[in-house]
Every structure is written in C-alpha cells, then in structure tokens.
Amino acid sequence: MSRKSSDASAALRQKSxxxxxxxxxxxxxxxxxxxxxxxxxxxxxxSQGFLRIIQGGFYDFPYGVGKTFTNxxxxxxxxxxxxxxxxxxxxxxxxxxxxxxxxxxGLYCALILNLPWYVCLLASALFGAVWGAIPGxxxxxxNINEVITSIMFNWIGLYMVNEIIYARGTGAMYDAxxxxxxxxxxxxxxSLIPSCGLSDLFHTPSTTIAIFLAIAAAILVWVxxxxxxxxYELKAVGLNKNAARYAGxxxxxxxxxxxxxxxxxxxxxxxxxxxSAGAEWNPLNTTSLPAMGFNGIATxxxxxxxxxxxxxxxxxxxxxxxxxxxxxxxxxxTEIADLISGIIIYLCAFAMxxxxxxxxxxxxxxxxxxANAEPAVKTKKEGK
Numbered sequence: 001m002s003r004k005s006s007d008a009s010a011a012l013r014q015k016s017x018x019x020x021x022x023x024x025x026x027x028x029x030x031x032x033x034x035x036x037x038x039x040x041x042x043x044x045x046x047s048q049g050f051l052r053i054i055q056g057g058f059y060d061f062p063y064g065v066g067k068t069f070t071n072x073x074x075x076x077x078x079x080x081x082x083x084x085x086x087x088x089x090x091x092x093x094x095x096x097x098x099x100x101x102x103x104x105x106g107l108y109c110a111l112i113l114n115l116p117w118y119v120c121l122l123a124s125a126l127f128g129a130v131w132g133a134i135p136g137x138x139x140x141x142x143n144i145n146e147v148i149t150s151i152m153f154n155w156i157g158l159y160m161v162n163e164i165i166y167a168r169g170t171g172a173m174y175d176a177x178x179x180x181x182x183x184x185x186x187x188x189x190x191s192l193i194p195s196c197g198l199s200d201l202f203h204t205p206s207t208t209i210a211i212f213l214a215i216a217a218a219i220l221v222w223v224x225x226x227x228x229x230x231x232y233e234l235k236a237v238g239l240n241k242n243a244a245r246y247a248g249x250x251x252x253x254x255x256x257x258x259x260x261x262x263x264x265x266x267x268x269x270x271x272x273x274x275x276s277a278g279a280e281w282n283p284l285n286t287t288s289l290p291a292m293g294f295n296g297i298a299t300x301x302x303x304x305x306x307x308x309x310x311x312x313x314x315x316x317x318x319x320x321x322x323x324x325x326x327x328x329x330x331x332x333x334t335e336i337a338d339l340i341s342g343i344i345i346y347l348c349a350f351a352m353x354x355x356x357x358x359x360x361x362x363x364x365x366x367x368x369x370x371a372n373a374e375p376a377v378k379t380k381k382e383g384k
Contacts, residue, residue, distance in 0.1 A: 017358045018304045022348075024358075025302065026316070029344035030054075036339060037332065044331045052326050053337055056319035059326045066202025070278045071318040073210035074099075077269025078296025079303065079310040080221050081132075081262045085146075086305040087225055088258040089238020094135055094150025095266040096293025097157035102128035102267025103274050103281055103290075104161045110184050110191030110275060111173045117193050121213075121271045128267015129260045131157055136259025140252040146259065154289055166283040180280035193276045210272040215311055217268065222307040234258055266293065298341060301348035317341050 033053065037045035057064030078095045085092035092098075105127030109120040135149035165173050165181060175182050184191050185205070193208040201207075225231040234254050236244040241251040269292070273279055299317055303309030324337020 018306075018309075020358045022302055022304065022309075022313070025344050025347040025350075028347055029340050032343050033336060033340035036336060040333075040336075041331045044328075048328055049332050049336070053320050053323040053340065055326075056323035059323060062202045063204055064322055064326070066198070066204040066207035068315065068318045068322045069198075069202070069211045070204065070206045070208075070273070070276060071321065072315045073214040073276070074269035074273040074278075074292050075295055075299055075314040075318055076211075076214040076218060076311055077272060078266050078292050079299030079314050080218055080296075080307055081266035081269070082296045082300035083303065083305040083307060083310050084221055084225070084265060085258060085262040086300060087238065088234040088254070089241075090136075090139070090255070090258055090262070091147050092132070092150060092259065092262045092266075093147050093297070094132065094154055094293075095262070095296045096289040097150065097154035098128040098131045098263040098266035099270045099290050099293045100154075100157045100161050101131040101263075102270035104165070105267065106271035106275050107165075107173060107181055107184070107281060110188045111182055114188045115191060117191050117275055120191050120275055121193070121268060124271025124275075125264040125268040128270070129264035132263015132266070133256055133260040136256040139259070140255040154293075158289055161281075162283040162285075165281060174283065175280075178280070179284050180282045183277065183280060184275060185277050191275060193272070206276050206278040208276040210276045214269070214272060217265065218307045218311050221265070225307065266296070269296075295341075298345040298348070301345060 030050075030053075034045070034050050037049040041049070052059050057066070057068035078099060081095045081098065082092050102124040106120045106124035109115045109123040110117075115123075131153060134153060135146045138144040138149045139146045173181050193210050193213075195205075195208045198207045198209065199205050225235065233244070233249050234257070236247070236249055237251045237254040238258075241255075244254075245251050270290075273292070274281065295317060299310055299313040302313035302317075320340055321337050324334050324340075327334050327336060
C-alpha cells in the first residue's frame with residue numbers, strides 16, 4: 001500500500017471514528033434524559049415526554065420546524081466561532097460577548113439608522129470582530145491567556161450594551177412598556193432579513209433565509225481552513241507558533257486575525273437572529289449572558305470543531321430544545337431538554353477517549369500483524 005493511500009485511509013478512519021463518537025455521546029445523553037423522565041413521572045415519561053423531545057419541531061409541524069431553523073442559524077454561527085478558534089489553537093470562550101456586541105450593532109443600524117438588512121448584518125459582524133480582536137491583541141503581544149480576557153470582555157460587553165440601550169437609547173431603541181428593544185418589523189421593515197416565502201411555509205414570521213446564510217458561512221469557513229494557504233497558516237500557528245515563526249509565518253498577526261474572525265462569526269450570528277425578528281434584546285436582563293454564545297461551545301465540541309459538522313450538531317441541539325418546549329408543563333419541566341443537551345456536552349469531553357476505543361474496535365488496520373499468529377516457517381535457511 002502506498003503512503004498516500006495509507007494516509008487517506010487513516011484520515012477516513014479518524015473521521016468515521018469522530019462521527020461514531022458523537023453519535024455515542026448523543027445516544028447516552030438521550031438515555032440519561034429518558035431515565036430522568038421516568039424518575040419525574042413514569043406514567044407519562046415515554047409518550048408525553050421522550051417522544052416529544054425526539055420529535056422536536058416535527059411535533060408541531062410546520063411551526064416547530066420553522067422555529068428550529070430560526071434557532072439553528074445563530075447557533076451555527078456561534079459554533080463556527082468556537083470551532084474556528086479551536087482549529088487555530090485558541091479557546092474562544094468570549095463568543096457570548098461577541099454575540100452581544102453583534103446584536104447591538106445590528107439593532108443600532110436597524111432601529112436608529114434604518115439601514116438595509118445586509119448592511120445591518122455586516123455591522124453585526126464588524127462589532128463582533130472588534131470585540132474578538134481585543135483578546136487576540138492581548139494574546140499576541142502580552143501573551144495573556146485568551147480565556148481570561150474573553151471571559152472579562154463577555155461581562156464588559158454585556159453591561160456596556162445594556163447601559164447604552166437602556167439609559168441612552170430610551171425612545172429610540174428601547175420600548176419602556178415592553179422592557180425590550182423595539183421590534184425591527186415595526187420600526188424598520190427594510191432591516192429585516194427577507195423570508196423569501198419561508199415564513200408563510202412554516203407559519204412563523206421569524207423564519208427567514210438566515211439558515212441558508214449560516215450554512216453558506218459554514219461552507220466558507222471550511223474552504224478557508226482546508227483549502228487555502230491562509231487557513232494553513234492559521235492552523236500552523238495554532239499547532240506550534242514557534243515552528244510557524246521559524247517557517248516565516250507572522251504568528252502575532254495570525255492570532256489576532258483568528259480571534260477577529262471568530263468574533264465576526266459570533267456577531268454575525270446575533271444579527272441573523274435579531275434581524276429575523278427572532279427576539280428582542282432585553283437590557284434589564286443584566287445578570288446572564290446570552291446562552292447562544294455558550295451553546296456554541298457545545299455544538300463545536302459535538303462536531304469535533306468541523307465547520308460542516310457544526311451545521312448538523314447545531315440543528316440537532318435546536319431540534320431537541322424545541323422539542324423540550326413542547327413538553328406538558330403539568331408533567332415535566334421544559335428544562336429536561338437542556339439537561340439532555342448538557343449531558344451530551346459533558347460527554348463530548350470524553351469524545352477523544354470514545355474515538356480511540358471505536359478506532360481500535362471497528363477500524364483495525366488489516367496490515368497490522370496478528371500477535372497471536374504463528375510465524376511463517378521458512379523453507380530455506382538464510383544465506384542459501
């Protein structure tokens with residue numbers, strides 16, 4: 001077997017092992033969720049509980065499916081944000097803060113400036129990029145761990161945005177009666193992402209082409225990382241920045257660019273949600289960061305940081321979350337779906353162990369000699 005075919009076979013084994021490990025995490029998470037449902041209410045655990053979670057948005061078709069797509073679009077982007085940083089050797093735990101700044105940028109351009117939707121989306125990406133670049137600068141020039149700075153900037157961004165919207169944006173951005181920002185559909189219809197008939201198809205006004213924009217972004221990120229010199233340089237710096245510097249790669253520039261792009265992806269995701277009328281920002285909710293930013297970590301881990309895999313993991317997480325919202329509250333708390341996704345996230349920490357076990361069990365190299373096999377008998381003596 002040639003070296004090229006051997007490398008291709010090894011890559012295929014690695015990818016298939018990653019997929020099987022992710023499926024194993026999902027199955028275990030669903031099993032634990034089913035056990036929890038039986039503990040809470042054994043009589044209705046299966047029909048009124050587990051089946052509704054498994055059905056997800058299809059339980060209330062087509063509305064539920066439309067809601068799944070609406071929630072999947074920003075989740076794909078925050079997952080891409082975390083996965084992109086992972087691929088380049090960085091841990092972007094600041095996606096929640098970058099998402100927050102992206103939401104503010106998009107809403108400001110929509111509610112104050114009344115700009116078209118595509119300009120508002122670009123503004124969301126730009127605000128997120130700036131907020132992501134700052135931890136990258138600290139990492140590149142001061143060697144400060146990006147986890148520390150990004151966590152700090154999560155809270156700085158949250159309180160800053162809430163203060164600007166609540167104190168300075170009353171009347172312009174903030175509806176005091178509803179304690180939320182004004183609805184984009186009422187104040188600036190041209191700033192809404194077009195639905196192209198999807199809202200009518202799924203009977204929900206928040207289902208737009210955002211899901212297709214998110215999928216296109218995931219494909220673009222995969223192309224950049226896997227098919228371009230720029231992506232190779234980013235990954236080289238992540239693997240070993242000293243070796244990358246020796247090879248002539250500017251490691252400081254690439255660290256900053258990596259965090260900037262990760263921030264832009266998270267900010268873009270916020271724009272996809274808020275410019276689709278999927279939600280309004282509540283500045284009075286100052287005690288918690290947007291869950292979408294942290295859920296992106298889950299989807300990135302479940303997808304093993306693969307940009308294409310992030311699409312499927314995000315849709316799955318959204319699917320069971322929407323299914324959990326359809327649980328009858330007189331029998332079960334809707335947080336059961338969060339419990340299942342949380343268990344799956346926890347198990348993703350052991351995904352590497354699962355991949356190793358699966359690779360040994362299912363993908364044994366046929367060229368590896370069997371230790372129990374008897375050695376072949378030589379017919380001729382050596383030297384004759």
